[in-house]
Structures are given as C-alpha cells and as structure tokens.
Amino acid sequence: MPELPEVEVTCQGLRPHLLGRSILAIHSSGKSLRQPIPEDLVRTCLCDRPILTVERRAKYVLIRFQGGAVLVIHLGMTGKLGIFPKDAVAAKHDHLVLRLDNEMELRFNDARRFGSVQVWPGDEAEELEQAFLTRQGLEPLSAEFTGENVHQLARQCRLPVKSFLMDSRRISGIGNIYANETLFAAGIHPLCPANTLSLKQWEDVARCAVRILKKAIKAGGSTISDFLGASGQPGYFQLQLAVYGKKGKDCLRCGEEIMKEVIGGRATFFCGKCQAM
C-alpha cells in the first residue's frame, strides 16, 4: 500500500478538511491495530482543540493540535484515511472514527490492521517527536537527500541496494514499488551491494527517486489494489509503472523480458539487460 506518495496524497487531501476543525468525539472498533488505539488519550489530549497542521514524515501522517498534542497515524499496508459525512454508512474495517465539528468524520479503515494510531500528549510531544525522528531515515524530498549523502550512508552497508533503499531507518518513504521503479530508472541491478555503488550512481539513484516520487504524487499515488485518497479517489501512477508487477513483459527501454526475483523477502522486478550487475 501506501508509500511516500500515497501518504503525501492522503495528507494533501485531508488538509483542507481538517485545518481549523476540532474533534468532538471518538469511536473505535475495539480491535487492536499494530498497537491498541489510545482512545483515552484521544479524548483527553485531542478533543475540542483546533487542528493546526497536517504533515507527512516518512510514511506517517502527523496531525498537530492546539496545545501541542500530535495524532500520529501509519497506514500500514491497507490503511486509508478518509473524510465522510457523519451519516455515510460505515465500511467494513473502519477502526477509528473521529467526529468533527462540521458534521463530517475522519475515518481510518484498515483491513489488515498493520496500521497504527498513536497520540503524543502536549507535554511529551517534543520528546516523543525527537525519539521518533531518530528512527526515521533521510527524507527523499528534503534538501539533505543528495547523492553525496546517500553515498556516505551506504558506505559500510553490504545489503542489496534495493533492501538499502527500502530500509526506513536509512531512507524513509521508499517501499517496494518505488524501490523497483527507481532502480530501473537509474539502470542499477537491485542485488548490487549498497557499498559498491559509485558516487555518480548514487546521484542517479537520488535524482531518479525524487523524480518518480514527485511524479507519483502528481498522479495521486498508485492504486494497485486498494489505495484511495482522503476523498475516496484512486491514484493513477500504476499506469506509469515500468517494471513493478511486469514479470514477463517487454522492457520499455530494450525489449528484453522483465525478470522477477525475491530479494529480502520482497518481490523484485528488473530488466537484466538495462540493470546489469
């Protein structure tokens, strides 16, 4: 599901509906996500306080409230955040429903329950955010995401370059789809050990990653099976994918057959000719 572009599209979709609004009430399914939903903290720290900002960090949605508390949501594999009229019928797997002060609701739907919902109370938010940030890798859409910096990061990492790109503690936001697409665009074999890439190759990787992520955001994200934006709209970037899910198809660049291999437990697609070791 949601990688950086899908989370960014979700944030962009939520923003106009949430800024300045307050939560009046919370309802949860009672089922645990990655952790139990902290219902009491939502009530005591978030309710009846205006929402100040909606931001993305890595693959997390951060919703900041007056008073300093933060609602932190991760979409996991199947999570979706959407805005609905309060009378709209509930969907299967709606696990968190936040009633807003304008007859609308923010709903978190997550079939596989790999998502998470956390609250950083106002008096602990700064400390918790610092700890959170140290666990997140380089932001691909930040000024620090340069070939030089990534080259430095990868210096003593012998993981396959694809696993390196997907390691959220090193680089955040890039999941399986965009790792595959980035390496195809950069012409690099996914099994190359990360520490064997040259500075020039890392510059290519960084440039390709940024271009693809931005293009995907413009297209509204990728809807492979079920991603939907905050207003229920699908994304269209899946129509522009070059290798992901294309096993057996012709490479767009050279016509060779696209290969599929499992790397680090994840399906990996590449062109053996354009992405030679």
Added chain:
DNA sequence: CGGCGCACCTGAGTGC
C-alpha cells in the same frame, strides 16, 4: 551492530 527470517492480519486471486 549487521543481516536474516518471520510474525502481525485480511482479502484477492488461482488452481483443482
């Protein structure tokens, strides 16, 4: 510390 395997869940798709 680095790297691997796996668990956490449900649903969609496939083959018999």
Added chain:
DNA sequence: TGCACTCAGGTGCGCC
C-alpha cells in the same frame, strides 16, 4: 461453489 494455497505496497521483533 468450495477448499487450499499463495501473495500483497510495512514495520519491528528475535536470533545468529
């Protein structure tokens, strides 16, 4: 129609 099986975009744990 049903059953068994595989696979899925993420993260973080335990283990060597």
